Amino acid sequence: MITATGIDLRLGAVDVLSGAQLSTRPGQVVGLIGPNGSGKSSLLRCLYGMLRPNRGAVLIDDAAIGSMSQRSIARAVAVVTQDASAEGIDISVGEFVLLGRHVHRSDYQGFTDDDRKAVLDGLDMVDMSSFADRSIHNLSGGERQRVLIARCIAQQSPVILLDEPTNHLDVRYQHEVLALVRRLKIDSIVVLHDLNLASRYCDHLALLDHGRVVAQGRPDDVLQSEVLEPVYGIEVRRLADGPHSHFAFGPLST
């Protein structure tokens, strides 16, 4: 369980976040939406200690994040970052996912069969078992994204944060990955741009605009024209289609 309240964040001369608040919800998927540059990634970075807010509190299970070691943070929170690219050394997918298990082992302990099983399970869940021996440098964008998610799963942390996990994914895997996140029933926060995906897979939505959370609640309540139009500057039309709402977007007709 992570709770962030009253977060102010200044980077250089920019006020990136002003009084933002966001929490995980037990067993639910929380969607974080908002225009480019509204501060979604920055808020997420505050939640796993990569950025320290200038004001406000981030609590992980009631402990202030500032008082926790990197290791205990990582045990509590797994992250898929937006720009985890193919930099760095060239190792196999299996080794890469296995290194996610480092949070559970001290420096002198070797990895055990439990760790290897967690790796296999993680890869299996994202359909990447057959890639275990492939190099992480030779993956397509979508395959890499699924490997990152497998690592999160293998890490078995009680909270997962995902920054645009559907980037690079084809239509099918966009749905599969988000359906998977739902199935995990782990407290999760997902940054999404696609509002149709957000409405379909999130239990709760927070809308960020210029570093403030301007709306928060059930997807159906947040995804309203009155709420979205001032933030995105576009027109939103909701189309009813079976159990799921669909949205069509277009420029404001003035």
Add this chain to the structure above:
Amino acid sequence: MSVVVAIGLGPVGVAPPTVLKIIGHHMMGLFDAESWARTDDAIIWEVRLPRVLLGAIVGAALGVVGVTLQALVRNPLAEPYILGVSSGASAGAAAAILFGVGSWLGRESVSLMAFFGALGALALVLALARSSGRITPSRMLVAGVAVSYLLSAVTSLLILFAESAEGARAVMFWLLGSLANADWSTLPIGYLGMGAGMILVFWWRRRLDLLALGDETAMASGVDPGRTRLQLVVVVAMCVGFAVSLSGGIGFVGLAAPHIARRIIGPIHRHLIPASAALGALMLVWADVAARMVLQPRELPIGVVTGVLGAPVLVALVRKLSHNS
């Protein structure tokens, strides 16, 4: 095996079986001391064995240090000398040789000054590379190169001002490195210091994997990149300080050993660290044999040998890199 043969080689050759007998005699009282020449005994036990052992530990340490730095700054061209540590050590040694700085330290004043020079250079690099408490790879590279140039200039200045040809030669010899000063009294220090450093690095092998994968990945797996970098850099400085103080400036081993090891065994540090240590040791022991043999009875500085052998490796490496990108 390699070590036994290497001990036997030199201006005075001794056959491997005799080498084994002499070592066996000194270590375990085996064999009859009359069955070989007294001079052979002295050469093997007093000169060659400590020298080969020193070469092995220094080579291993340089190999491990190279692996560590390449992971830390995420750059395949990183090596011990890029941190400015060796220039610091050389400046310290030059000050001691030419101006008797630190002579109150006693017989080992040159080694100790080299050691302090290494630590001082490192402190400078760290001070320059820190930004808001974090050490970033690119800043560390730039700071290391800058400090390296600065301290090389200081050394040159010292040589100019000393106006002593003999002193300049001594400093030169130091800069190029040599295992000729090896003896039994300094070996334990080297083995303790560098051995401890290598064990620590191996202890942190998974942190090296994670750092080499990127800071975001490291953080996600519970490794604080800034702090881990700082800890590793201190260990590296200690190893380089010991290495330079015992054998002068020996280049290229720290660059070449990890690269060859990586080709053979892959990038996972669990395997790469021991492999680089073994290769570094092997390379330096044999480079030293070459240094003893090529211009007999004169000795080449070992830095010249490693440079001549290492340059082609570097070129091959750069060609491969530019090929890939």
